[in-house]
Amino acid sequence: MLPDSKGPFQIHLGKSQIYFVPMNSENSLSPSQSEIFLATEGDAWFQRNADSFHSNPVFHSVDFILKTLDPFKEEIRCLVEIGCGPGYKLEKLFEGFRANNGFGIDPSALAISSARERVGASQVDLDFQVGISSSLPFPPCVADLVFLGFFLYLVPREEISLTVSEIDRILKPGGFLAIEDFDAPVSIQNPYKHDERIVTYKDDYSKYLINDFGYHLIEKHSYSHQFNFFAADPQERVATTILFKPLK
Secondary structure, eight states: OOOOOOOOOEEESSSSSSEEEHHHHHHHOOHHHHIIIIIIHHHHHHOOOHHHHOOOOOOHHHHHHHHHHHGTTOOOOOOESSOOOTSSSHHHHHHHHSSSSEEEEOOHHHHHHHHHHHHHHHHOOEEEEEOOSSSSOOOOOOEEEEEEEOOOGGSHHHHHHHHHHHHHHHHHEEEEEEEEOOOOSSOOEEETTTTTTOOOEETTTHHHHHHOOOOOOEEEEESSSSSSSSSSSSSTTTEEEEEEEOOO
């Protein structure tokens, strides 16, 4: 699939697909944030957080999504998680909805390898691929539910419009979109503490889908990294927002 955007692009060969990364417009010799995550930081992130996945099987976002969309569980047959990491959340959603198909994508080859090894041993019918949000390896209108698994704050600004368009492309009309990310009261940019070349962008990402694509807000749950209730500190506050894609 060729990206629906003007270049320039660099072509990357993944383990199971070709994907395209927009080049840094300011300096084509400098890697973009997506390239950095594909090359090193995606795996570094996974290695830093691997233990927490094993020790913390409770995911507030997953519980909220399953509860909110329970009346529609018979309609949710195909799931896609972008930013799936080692696949624990996708696996819980897949089992909770008793879906037919589940697909996960993440820039970390180590995370994808871990997900494949674990679900392969349990014989859960899930597919995991290395890739990025601005070039999704899925056909149009394939998913009944797309889950954005806490990665949008790391998407470079030159790729955010393409990422949002790709998300809308793969979600069926009448489908659901769940966004887990920082719950920022205003748009905030901060340096990424693990790599000085990367900038984080905290924002209300639901507005991109609501304002530009006419999505409808269903529910929003605001909580913190540590607890399943509202955090007064905006730096600790995260949220899961569930949207509905209109039929027309």
